[in-house]
Amino acid sequence: MIYFDNAATSWPKPEEVYKEVEKTLRNCGNPGRGGHKMALGAGRVIFEARQEIGSLFNIKNPMRLVLTSNTTEALNIALKGVLKEGDHVITSSMEHNSIIRPLMTLKQKGIEVTIVKANGEGKIDPEDIKKAIATNTKMIAITHASNVTGTIMPIEEIGNIAREMNLIFLVDAAQTAGVLPIDVEKQNIDLLAFAGHKGLYGPQGTGGLYVREGIEILPLEEGGTGSKSESMYQPDLMPDKLESGTPNTPGIAGLKEGVKFVKSVGVDSIRRQEEKLTKILIEGLKEIKGVKIYGPQRVEERVGVVSVTLKDKDVGEISYILDKDFNIATRSGLHCAPLAHSTIGTLRTGTVRFGIGYFNTEEEVEKAIKAIEIISQKTF
Amino acid sequence: MIYFDNAATSWPKPEEVYKEVEKTLRNCGNPGRGGHKMALGAGRVIFEARQEIGSLFNIKNPMRLVLTSNTTEALNIALKGVLKEGDHVITSSMEHNSIIRPLMTLKQKGIEVTIVKANGEGKIDPEDIKKAIATNTKMIAITHASNVTGTIMPIEEIGNIAREMNLIFLVDAAQTAGVLPIDVEKQNIDLLAFAGHKGLYGPQGTGGLYVREGIEILPLEEGGTGSKSESMYQPDLMPDKLESGTPNTPGIAGLKEGVKFVKSVGVDSIRRQEEKLTKILIEGLKEIKGVKIYGPQRVEERVGVVSVTLKDKDVGEISYILDKDFNIATRSGLHCAPLAHSTIGTLRTGTVRFGIGYFNTEEEVEKAIKAIEIISQKTF
Numbered sequence: 027m028i029y030f031d032n033a034a035t036s037w038p039k040p041e042e043v044y045k046e047v048e049k050t051l052r053n054c055g056n057p058g059r060g061g062h063k064m065a066l067g068a069g070r071v072i073f074e075a076r077q078e079i080g081s082l083f084n085i086k087n088p089m090r091l092v093l094t095s096n097t098t099e100a101l102n103i104a105l106k107g108v109l110k111e112g113d114h115v116i117t118s119s120m121e122h123n124s125i126i127r128p129l130m131t132l133k134q135k136g137i138e139v140t141i142v143k144a145n146g147e148g149k150i151d152p153e154d155i156k157k158a159i160a161t162n163t164k165m166i167a168i169t170h171a172s173n174v175t176g177t178i179m180p181i182e183e184i185g186n187i188a189r190e191m192n193l194i195f196l197v198d199a200a201q202t203a204g205v206l207p208i209d210v211e212k213q214n215i216d217l218l219a220f221a222g223h224k225g226l227y228g229p230q231g232t233g234g235l236y237v238r239e240g241i242e243i244l245p246l247e248e249g250g251t252g253s254k255s256e257s258m259y260q261p262d263l264m265p266d267k268l269e270s271g272t273p274n275t276p277g278i279a280g281l282k283e284g285v286k287f288v289k290s291v292g293v294d295s296i297r298r299q300e301e302k303l304t305k306i307l308i309e310g311l312k313e314i315k316g317v318k319i320y321g322p323q324r325v326e327e328r329v330g331v332v333s334v335t336l337k338d339k340d341v342g343e344i345s346y347i348l349d350k351d352f353n354i355a356t357r358s359g360l361h362c363a364p365l366a367h368s369t370i371g372t373l374r375t376g377t378v379r380f381g382i383g384y385f386n387t388e389e390e391v392e393k394a395i396k397a398i399e400i401i402s403q404k405t406f
Numbered sequence: 407m408i409y410f411d412n413a414a415t416s417w418p419k420p421e422e423v424y425k426e427v428e429k430t431l432r433n434c435g436n437p438g439r440g441g442h443k444m445a446l447g448a449g450r451v452i453f454e455a456r457q458e459i460g461s462l463f464n465i466k467n468p469m470r471l472v473l474t475s476n477t478t479e480a481l482n483i484a485l486k487g488v489l490k491e492g493d494h495v496i497t498s499s500m501e502h503n504s505i506i507r508p509l510m511t512l513k514q515k516g517i518e519v520t521i522v523k524a525n526g527e528g529k530i531d532p533e534d535i536k537k538a539i540a541t542n543t544k545m546i547a548i549t550h551a552s553n554v555t556g557t558i559m560p561i562e563e564i565g566n567i568a569r570e571m572n573l574i575f576l577v578d579a580a581q582t583a584g585v586l587p588i589d590v591e592k593q594n595i596d597l598l599a600f601a602g603h604k605g606l607y608g609p610q611g612t613g614g615l616y617v618r619e620g621i622e623i624l625p626l627e628e629g630g631t632g633s634k635s636e637s638m639y640q641p642d643l644m645p646d647k648l649e650s651g652t653p654n655t656p657g658i659a660g661l662k663e664g665v666k667f668v669k670s671v672g673v674d675s676i677r678r679q680e681e682k683l684t685k686i687l688i689e690g691l692k693e694i695k696g697v698k699i700y701g702p703q704r705v706e707e708r709v710g711v712v713s714v715t716l717k718d719k720d721v722g723e724i725s726y727i728l729d730k731d732f733n734i735a736t737r738s739g740l741h742c743a744p745l746a747h748s749t750i751g752t753l754r755t756g757t758v759r760f761g762i763g764y765f766n767t768e769e770e771v772e773k774a775i776k777a778i779e780i781i782s783q784k785t786f
Contacts, residue, residue, distance in 0.1 A: 027444060034436035035652060037444070047656070048428050051609055055735065056414035061725050062735035064407065064417070095475040095611070098629035098651025124651060126638050127628035223652060229431055231475070231611050231654025246626055248507035249478035250742030256753065258506050258744060271478025271504060272415060272603060274611025274654060276427070345441050355435065355442035362630030364638060373636065 028354045028390045033173055033201060033331045033361075033381025035223045035230055040287040043280045047229055050279035056272055057252070068275045075282035076265075079226075082285055082293075083218060084209040085236050092235045092268040093278055097200040098124040099246075100219035100235035103268055104196050105129065105167065107243040108217070111136035113164040118150045119143045119369045120172045120179070123362040125198055129167075138162065144369050147322045148177035152184050159187075165194040170202040174366040174377065175321030176304075176331035178206065185214035194241060200224060204288045205296060205329055216241055225296075225383075226288060228281030231274050237264065245270065296384045300330040303382050303391050307332055310395035314402050320370050320377060330382030333361075333372070336402055341376045343406055344398075348378075352397040356380055408734045408770045413553055413581060413711045413741075413761025415603045415610055420667040423660045427609055430659035436652055437632070448655045455662035456645075459606075462665055462673075463598060464589040465616050472615045472648040473658055477580040478504040479626075480599035480615035483648055484576050485509065485547065487623040488597070491516035493544040498530045499523045499749045500552045500559070503742040505578055509547075518542065524749050527702050528557035532564050539567075545574040550582040554746040554757065555701030556684075556711035558586065565594035574621060580604060584668045585676060585709055596621055605676075605763075606668060608661030611654050617644065625650065676764045680710040683762050683771050687712055690775035694782050700750050700757060710762030713741075713752070716782055721756045723786055724778075728758075732777040736760055 029037045050071060055064030057072050076088035085091055094100045105128045109115055115132075117125055119141050129139045140158045144150045155166060166188050171178045181197055188195035196217040199208060204225030210218055215236070222232025237243055245260055249270030254261040261267060288296065305325045311317045316337035322328045336344055345358035359376045360367050367373040380394065409417045430451060435444030437452050456468035465471055474480045485508045489495055495512075497505055499521050509519045520538045524530045535546060546568050551558045561577055568575035576597040579588060584605030590598055595616070602612025617623055625640055629650030634641040641647060668676065685705045691697045696717035702708045716724055725738035739756040740747050747753040760774065 027442075029435075029444070031435055031440050031442065031445065034440055034445070037435065039431070044428060044431055047431060048424060051419070051424055051427060051660075054610075055409075055411055055417065056610070060411050060414055060735065060737035061722060062407075062411065062729040062737075064409070064735055065411065065414070065737070095654060096651035099627060102627040102629065102650075122630060123635070123638070124629035127630075127640050127650070130638050131628055131640070221652070229654075229656055230434075230436070230652050231657050233651075247479060247482040248511055249482065249504035250502060250507075252742070255503070255740035255742050256744045258503070258510050260507050260511070270482075270507070271476035271613075272601070272610050274475060274609075274657060276609055277611050277654060277657065280431075342441065349442040355440065355444055357440040357442075357445070360635035362632070362635050364636045 028393060030380040030382065030386065030394060031355045031357050032224065032383030033379060034357055036225065036227050036383045038385055039227050039284060042283040042287060043227060043229065046283040047276045047280040051276040054275050057275055071275060071279045071282065072273060075278045078282050078285040079234060082289060083236060084211050087239065089264050090237050090239060092237060092265045093273060094233045094235055095231050095274065096233040097198065097219050097221045100233050101125055101198060102128050103235055103246050104217040104219055105132060106246055108194060108241065109137045109164060112162060114138040114140065114160050114162040115165045115167055116140045116142060116155055116158045116163060117167045119365045120148050120150065120177065121169055121363065121365065122173055122198065122200065125167055126365060141365065146370060148172045148175035148366065148370060150179055152180050152187060155184055156187055159191055163193055165196055167196040169198040170206065171329045172366055173201050173331060174333050174361050174363050175370060176328035177321050178327055178329060181213055189214040201329055201331060204293065205300060207293055210236055222281040222284070226281060227284035229277045231277045232281040299384055300382050301325045303386055303388065304328065304330045304332060306388060306391045307380060307382065307395065311398060314399050316402050317398065320372065332380040333377035335372060335375055335377055336398065339406060341378045344378045344401055347401055348397055352393065354394055354397055408773060410760040410762065410766065410774060411735045411737050412604065412763030413759060414737055416605065416607050416763045418765055419607050419664060422663040422667060423607060423609065426663040427656045427660040431656040434655050437655055451655060451659045451662065452653060455658045458662050458665040459614060462669060463616060464591050467619065469644050470617050470619060472617060472645045473653060474613045474615055475611050475654065476613040477578065477599050477601045480613050481505055481578060482508050483615055483626050484597040484599055485512060486626055488574060488621065489517045489544060492542060494518040494520065494540050494542040495545045495547055496520045496522060496535055496538045496543060497547045499745045500528050500530065500557065501549055501743065501745065502553055502578065502580065505547055506745060521745065526750060528552045528555035528746065528750060530559055532560050532567060535564055536567050539571055543573055545576055547576040549578040550586065551709045552746055553581050553711060554713050554741050554743050555750060556708035557701050558707055558709060561593055569594045581709055581711060584673065585680060587673055590616055602661040602664065606661060607664035609657045611657040612661040679764055680762050681705045683766055683768065684708065684710045684712060686768060686771045687760060687762065687775065691778060694779050696782050697778065700752065712760040713757035715752060715755055715757055716778065719786060721758045724758045724781055727781055728777055732773065734774055734777055
């Protein structure tokens with residue numbers, strides 16, 4: 027299998043991830059809920075994961091890092107835990123439904139939502155965000171890079187605006203954690219939601235949310251936390267406040283190893299490798315008649331998520347042929363981001379998406395280009 | 407390690423669980439979000455899990471089974487998704503904080519909560535529940551068996567009351583799924599929350615919620631579902647409505663194998679084995695001077711969760727010695743259920759809890775009894 031669906035979930039994972047998941051599953055108890063060796067072992071694994079992830083994003087206090095089951099959960103906690111009736115939030119037309127759908131629910135509860143429109147390449151103008159700020163604006167919620175066009179958003183500039191205007195800055199790093207440098211201090215990020223199973227090479231079922239000290243946030247779920255067991259009320263201490271119930275210890279253990287792998291290779295090297303492959307893919311696809319590539323053409327302005335259409339050919343059919351005839355995995359359709367497709371003009375057709383990962387090779391990219399060339403000549 | 411912390415998480419898991427988690431982690435894509443072989447494979451794994459679990463609980467339509475990351479998430483969805491301002495809910499004093507804490511939050515939002523008090527053995531009288539019903543009562547939310555005393559609740563009788571009075575019946579099966587027979591039809595259960603990593607022998611990070619057809623329920627989280635991608639609003643179709651974001655496919659695959667294991671042994675055989683061991687444990691501990699055993703003395707009225715205290719000895723110290731000197735894993739403290747401890751009179755002291763599982767042996771139970779006997783003679 028030539029795997030180009032890394033934007034959905036990365037594959038393969040580093041060998042250590044598989045091994046650590048198995049080891050933990052075979053040996054670990056329930057963390058924070060018992061004093062015996064196995065429970066303590068589980069607690070240690072989770073604390074180490076918090077430290078590893080924390081240091082990758084320059085999070086000083088690992089206890090501000092909440093482990094979730096995916097980015098969606100992290101974003102829901104961030105949006106619903108912070109925004110109250112009468113608050114205003116600014117977001118963009120390039121967001122995934124994991125931001126848009128919770129915001130539509132919040133809108134029904136009296137939260138005002140402004141969706142700043144990106145241009146045809148999926149770029150947001152920070153000036154447009156600045157213009158949208160009102161007296162009741164509380165938060166700016168922006169993806170770090172689009173899952174449809176790969177466009178990298180100007181989060182430094184937006185972060186500066188947020189800091190200057192005293193707004194809470196939420197960044198959706200589903201496509202960028204492990205792929206682009208993230209520094210919550212330098213980038214003024216107050217809330218960082220990320221996936222564990224994409225660029226951090228952990229297992230599915232993992233993700234997280236960083237919550238800056240001082241941000242007032244309520245949990246979405248209450249329950250057993252192993253702390254303040256004598257109380258009928260959710261404890262206020264972090265991360266317990268936002269982490270109820272038995273955690274996914276084996277998954278978190280795997281994520282820890284994924285993050286260690288990312289650090290050992292280095293985010294910069296990963297980025298260079300993905301940039302190189304993305305460049306080859308874009309240059310190659312450009313030469314094929316009928317192919318339209320969405321998002322910025324310059325690789326410096328995008329991550330390795332490449333959406334294409336092929337004249338009037340059905341994108342589902344293209345992905346099907348890529349899989350069946352060429353053993354190439356892509357994803358086709360609307361990628362859970364209808365507004366982004368509206369923005370780039372593909373709401374009706376969808377796109378075929380190539381999601382490049384660190385483990386892809388030049389040879390694989392060449393094969394994909396060749397396959398698209400052959401498909402472009404087919405009639406269907 | 408002699409493991410008696412099965413009430414927190416079961417250990418070991420059947421070999422097939424370990425193998426299936428690894429196989430899935432090594433080979434699976436992101437289900438429902440791509441048409442290629444690996445994504446379809448993941449989708450199939452999850453559908454099979456829904457079928458396996460569904461048939462264990464006599465759930466006719468597996469699409470009414472929502473997969474969650476633990477029981478706590480399932481209970482939060484069930485309570486917060488169904489109850490609205492002005493509604494009344496009846497629960498018991500034997501509930502885990504995963505029911506009590508969400509209810510305390512809902513109380514602040516205008517939902518009325520009645521907590522029916524159990525007796526000293528942790529038993530609830532269905533008549534007390536009947537008496538608590540008011541004109542605005544919408545739901546009865548009850549644990550199937552206490553995680554502190556092991557007391558089995560009369561859910562058949564309570565289910566009949568719920569049906570008769572047209573109330574929604576929510577059962578917390580964290581301690582009973584895989585251990586006691588559960589039939590959502592016969593027992594009139596409308597909402598069934600369960601753990602994947604306890605009596606179903608799946609990995610941590612798994613659980614679920616059955617939602618009977620016709621129950622109006624809102625999601626706690628919205629996001630990408632892989633369905634109705636063109637819409638900015640959460641789709642109404644189940645289970646997608648309540649399952650946003652990338653699922654824990656490897657964990658769910660493991661849970662599927664855990665459930666297959668439970669079915670192959672048979673819930674009745676598991677129950678008989680656990681009953682036998684519980685009887686030996688209780689009879690043995692009874693003989694030791696100073697030991698107090700909580701909950702029903704008759705094993706037929708309880709699951710294999712046995713809470714004890716030992717005169718005025720600190721329970722944390724007892725668990726510590728059991729672990730250090732005897733290599734026996736137990737859990738001590740309040741077990742995230744302060745009201746239950748109030749009910750049985752151990753809120754100040756907590757208890758040492760033995761959680762028996764199918765893989766425990768008579769020999770292990772004998773060793774535990776012997777260890778408690780030795781500890782009872784120590785001064786600390």
